[in-house]
Amino acid sequence: MTPLLRSVRMRLTLWHAAVLTVIVCAFSAGIFFFVRVRLFDDLDAHLGRDLATIEATYREAPTELSEAESRAGIKLFEVTERNGVLYRTEEWAQRGLDRSVRSDSATTSSWRSPDGQTYRVLVAPYPTHRISLAADETALHRTLWTLGVILALGIPCAMALAIAGGWFLAGRVLAPVGAMAERARRITADSLGERLPIENPDDEFGGLATVFNETLARLQDSFERLRRFTADASHELRTPLTAMRSVGEVALHDSLDPAAYRDVIGSMLEEVERLTALVESLLTLTRVDSRRTQLAREVVDLGTIAANATEHLRVLADEKEQTLRVEADDAVSVECDPALLRQGVVNLVDNAIKYTQRNGNIRVAVRMLRSGEAAIEVKDDGPGIARIHHERIFERFYRVDSGRSRSDGGLGLGLAIARSTVEANGGRIEVESEEGRGSVFRILLPSRS
Amino acid sequence: MRILVVEDEPKVANALSGGLTAERYDVRVASTGEEAFFLVNEDSFDLVLLDLMLPRRDGLEILAALRKRGVHTPVLILTAKDTVEDRVQGLDSGADDYLVKPFAFPELLARVRALLRRGRTEQPLKLRHDDLEMDLVTRKVARGAQVLELTGKEYEILEYLMRHQGRVVSREMLAHDVWQVSARATPLDNVIDVTIARLRRKVDDTSAKKLIRTIRGVGFVLGGEMR
Numbered sequence: 001m002t003p004l005l006r007s008v009r010m011r012l013t014l015w016h017a018a019v020l021t022v023i024v025c026a027f028s029a030g031i032f033f034f035v036r037v038r039l040f041d042d043l044d045a046h047l048g049r050d051l052a053t054i055e056a057t058y059r060e061a062p063t064e065l066s067e068a069e070s071r072a073g074i075k076l077f078e079v080t081e082r083n084g085v086l087y088r089t090e091e092w093a094q095r096g097l098d099r100s101v102r103s104d105s106a107t108t109s110s111w112r113s114p115d116g117q118t119y120r121v122l123v124a125p126y127p128t129h130r131i132s133l134a135a136d137e138t139a140l141h142r143t144l145w146t147l148g149v150i151l152a153l154g155i156p157c158a159m160a161l162a163i164a165g166g167w168f169l170a171g172r173v174l175a176p177v178g179a180m181a182e183r184a185r186r187i188t189a190d191s192l193g194e195r196l197p198i199e200n201p202d203d204e205f206g207g208l209a210t211v212f213n214e215t216l217a218r219l220q221d222s223f224e225r226l227r228r229f230t231a232d233a234s235h236e237l238r239t240p241l242t243a244m245r246s247v248g249e250v251a252l253h254d255s256l257d258p259a260a261y262r263d264v265i266g267s268m269l270e271e272v273e274r275l276t277a278l279v280e281s282l283l284t285l286t287r288v289d290s291r292r293t294q295l296a297r298e299v300v301d302l303g304t305i306a307a308n309a310t311e312h313l314r315v316l317a318d319e320k321e322q323t324l325r326v327e328a329d330d331a332v333s334v335e336c337d338p339a340l341l342r343q344g345v346v347n348l349v350d351n352a353i354k355y356t357q358r359n360g361n362i363r364v365a366v367r368m369l370r371s372g373e374a375a376i377e378v379k380d381d382g383p384g385i386a387r388i389h390h391e392r393i394f395e396r397f398y399r400v401d402s403g404r405s406r407s408d409g410g411l412g413l414g415l416a417i418a419r420s421t422v423e424a425n426g427g428r429i430e431v432e433s434e435e436g437r438g439s440v441f442r443i444l445l446p447s448r449s
Numbered sequence: 450m451r452i453l454v455v456e457d458e459p460k461v462a463n464a465l466s467g468g469l470t471a472e473r474y475d476v477r478v479a480s481t482g483e484e485a486f487f488l489v490n491e492d493s494f495d496l497v498l499l500d501l502m503l504p505r506r507d508g509l510e511i512l513a514a515l516r517k518r519g520v521h522t523p524v525l526i527l528t529a530k531d532t533v534e535d536r537v538q539g540l541d542s543g544a545d546d547y548l549v550k551p552f553a554f555p556e557l558l559a560r561v562r563a564l565l566r567r568g569r570t571e572q573p574l575k576l577r578h579d580d581l582e583m584d585l586v587t588r589k590v591a592r593g594a595q596v597l598e599l600t601g602k603e604y605e606i607l608e609y610l611m612r613h614q615g616r617v618v619s620r621e622m623l624a625h626d627v628w629q630v631s632a633r634a635t636p637l638d639n640v641i642d643v644t645i646a647r648l649r650r651k652v653d654d655t656s657a658k659k660l661i662r663t664i665r666g667v668g669f670v671l672g673g674e675m676r
Contacts, residue, residue, distance in 0.1 A: 262665075269666025273620075276551055277638070287532070312628075313636060315602075315643045350636035414636075 008177075009170045016166035017159055024158050028151040035147055039140045040120075044108055047122040047135055050074045054131050055124075062086060076119070077133035086129065097121070101132045110137060176205045184212070192220035225395075232397040236278055236411070240271040247271075281413045285396065288340065288420040295337040295424060299448055303328030303366045305338060306376050309345040310364050316353045317362060324353070328366035332374045334445045336425040341445075344421035344429075347414040348378040348441045355439075356382035374447040381438040390431050394419040418443075450565055451475045451493070455485040455508065456500045456527070465498065468554055469561070482506030489515060494522050496564055498557075501528040501539070509542045516543035523564040527552070553619035555668055576611040578672050581652065581660060583611055592652060602627065603648045607671075610661065615673030617664050645669055 054077055057068045065087040068074050076097060078088040092098065100111040100121045111121045111134075118137040123130065180196050187194050195216060196209040251264040307326050317324040345364075352362045365377045385393065385400055392398045397412040422429045422443050433439035452474045456462040459480070466476045477492070479485035482503045489497065501508035512524055523545040528535070531549040539547050545567075546560050576583040580593045588604060590597045599607065605627045610618055620641050624630050630637060645661070653659045662670050 266665025266667070272551070273638075273666065283531075313640060315647065316636075316639055319643050346636055350639075 009167065009174050012170040012174075013163055013166035016170070017162040020162040020166075021155070021159050024155055028155060032144070032147060032151065036144055039143060043120050043135055043137070043140060044122070047108070047120060047133060050077070050133055051122060051124055051131060054079065054133065055126075058129065058131070074133065076135065077131065079129055079131050081129045092134070095119075097132075097134050100134065104130065176209075180205070180209055180212070187216065189223060192216060192223055229396055233282065236397060237275065240274045240278075244268045244271045278411055278413075281411055281417065284343075285413060285417055285420055288417070288424050295340065297335055298338055299333055299335050300338045300341075302332040302334055302374050302376060302445070303330070305342050306345055306364050306366045309342050310349055312346060313349050313353060316350070320353065320356075320358050320360075322353060322356060322358070322360045322362055324349075324362045324364075326364045326366075329368055332366050332368050333448050334374045334425075335448050336427075336445065340421045341425050341443075344418040344443065345376060345378075347418040347421075348376075348443070351414055351441070352378050352380040352382065352439075356380040368447060369444070372447055373444045375445075376443040377440055378442075379438065379440045384435045384437050384439055385431065385433040386435045387433075390433070393431060394429065450495045451477070452561070453477050453479060453485065453488060453494045453497045455479045455482070455497065455503065455511070457481065457503050458500075461500075464554075465557075468558075472558060474561075482508065482511045486511055486514065489520055489522065490518075496561060497522055497524045498561075499524050499526050499544070501526060501530065509539065512539075512542045512544060523567065525560055525564060527557075553621050553668065555617040555619045556622045556625075558616065559613065559618075559622060576608065576614075578611055578614045579658065579660060580656075581611070583608060592656060595655060597651050599648070599651065602644050603651070606644060606648055607652070610669065610671035614671045617668050617670045619668035622668070 050072070053072050054065070054068050054074065057064055058079060062079075065079060068077075069089050075089055075091045076095070078092050078098065079086045088098070095117070096113060097111075097119065100113075100119060101123055103123070104125050106124055108120070108122045110118055112118045118141065119134040120137055121132065121134045123132045176199060183194070183196050195213045198206050198209045198213070200206045201210060247264055247267050251261065256264070303326075306328060310324060310326050314324055349362070349364060356362060360381050362378070362380045365375075365379065367375050367377070369375050389398075389400045393400065394415050396416040398416075399412050418441075419429045422445070425445060427443060427445035430442050430444070431439060432442065452469055454462060454465050454469070454476060456465060456478065457480050462478050462480065466478050469476045477488060477494075479488050482505060485497070485499070486506075488494075499508050499512060503511070508526065508528075512526075515522075515524075524543065525546045525548060526539045526544045527548050527550060528539070529550045536547050545564055548557060548560055574585055576585065581590075582592075583590050585608070590599055590604065590607065606623060609623065609627055620638055623641050624637050628637060628640075645663075649659075649661045652661060660672055664670055
């Protein structure tokens with residue numbers, strides 16, 4: 001395609017003109033043939049009336065036929081009887097029309113004389129005689145020719161007008177697209193707050209702009225979250241780095257005995273472990289979210305996964321003298337990546353153990369819901385979570401109590417990882433909790449049925 | 450035992466060289482792929498530690514070239530890339546083992562020993578350290594005359610520590626070899642610490658001589674003196 005044809009405006013215009021041309025051509029052809037038929041009908045009717053006059057004259061007084069020529073002005077006819085021509089007008093003879101009559105049956109037809117003239121010839125046989133008469137078609141053909149010329153000149157003019165009009169209209173209709181493109185071109189990662197103008201939200205372009213704006217809003221939101229995440233991650237990395245640095249600098253400054261040095265190095269190595277764990281968690285999260293790891297798809301019993309994950313952490317609950325029970329309905333099977341899902345469940349149970357007081361109760365229940373979803377619930381009677389935190393609790397690095405973060409609050413990634421693993425398996429995760437009344441974390445997965 | 454360390458980052462190369470020399474290995478360091486290729490052809494080594502991201506020639510390229518020339522020296526890959534595909538690619542190129550950076554030095558030593566020991570494993574029926582005795586057939590553990598009641602995981606950890614007695618065992622090694630978890634999820638560290646604490650109560654609480662020690666920031670060790 002040439003560049004010009006690639007523009008929607010041009011294509012719209014050409015389509016418009018082409019369709020209009022076809023319509024005008026068809027319409028013109030219709031008119032032409034209609035007029036032609038009508039003109040011939042008129043001529044034939046005229047010939048019929050003349051025939052009646054001649055016939056009446058023949059019946060009353062065959063010798064008076066010249067009267068029909070002179071008084072009625074019928075210039076082209078002849079009347080023949082069995083034994084020869086009874087009457088023939090002068091012009092009939094002059095124009096050689098006797099050669100136009102080639103049969104004795106009743107016909108009305110066009111005849112072209114040797115000198116190029118066309119005549120409408122009517123032949124009417126009667127038992128005793130035959131009347132033939134003719135009319136010159138020249139005037140009729142001239143009329144048709146004029147009509148043809150008018151139409152032939154009119155169609156290109158109409159086409160030119162259609163193209164011009166189409167170009168103008170298409171330009172007007174497409175103007176908002178140009179404006180939108182112009183605005184969209186200026187939007188970058190730094191100006192995601194800008195929106196496209198919407199002239200009329202109900203028309204197609206308004207709809208397009210609305211959808212585009214919604215996409216922009218989502219993009220802006222994820223950019224915002226990414227920015228916050230990067231800032232949070234940097235902060236989390238900075239904390240152990242600071243600890244390592246100050247511990248190292250102080251130790252270097254003083255002369256210590258070997259045991260004290262060992263202690264300093266051990267302390268630094270602890271921070272290294274923390275950094276390693278943080279980086280590993282972030283990598284896990286990134287991989288699960290970007291679906292870089294191929295998900296295994298296996299049909300597994302949810303009860304087995306829950307029991308397995310719980311047993312894994314039982315020593316932690318034992319240590320805090322908490323009761324940790326698993327209650328599973330029989331045969332709740334889902335299709336998922338078992339290792340990934342297990343990690344999510346482990347994180348939820350670990351959280352419950354961590355935040356529930358000594359001697360508390362934790363219950364892991366696996367049930368088939370009436371909605372047809374399979375659910376794993378991790379319920380504790382710990383301190384609960386205030387409602388304002390519910391929405392953000394699954395975000396990375398979000399901590400309910402920012403003060404207790406480092407010593408026993410972990411990395412702040414456990415619930416984020418749990419959510420990612422569940423969502424990667426096509427499920428969702430929710431929290432139900434009130435302050436002082438414990439919490440329920442629920443994993444919901446589409447069941448296999 | 451001669452070990453070739455192929456590593457372009459001088460700090461890491463020095464640390465590896467120092468740590469391995471202290472374990473009485475004979476260590477040579479190559480900082481580029483070409484140098485490594487030259488040294489392997491020139492000299493004979495019992496093991497190669499190969500960093501994957503080398504200047505100019507990629508570690509995997511070197512490895513493939515060596516294997517093509519019929520060099521069968523065991524190769525342990527050290528790398529920061531740890532996706533499953535990376536591992537598979539490394540092992541496909543002819544590596545014998547794969548260790549992800551940052552690694553714990555005790556784990557590196559354990560892998561090195563395993564690779565060097567390959568082909569001549571002895572299967573003892575009993576493990577013994579000081580007055581602690583473990584019967585691998587009956588799974589009975591006793592300290593002196595006192596029989597110890599251990600849970601499954603406690604038994605496995607103790608067996609692991611006894612097999613590596615005198616050497617430091619890191620949390621990564623326990624996660625990998627006892628719990629069989631390759632990607633380290635954070636909760637596991639707590640589980641390991643708690644299980645070790647319980648094991649220690651059973652093994653050491655009744656005796657004056659403490660056998661299991663924690664090396665801060667590194668891991669755990671059964672017996673042995675710190676160097």
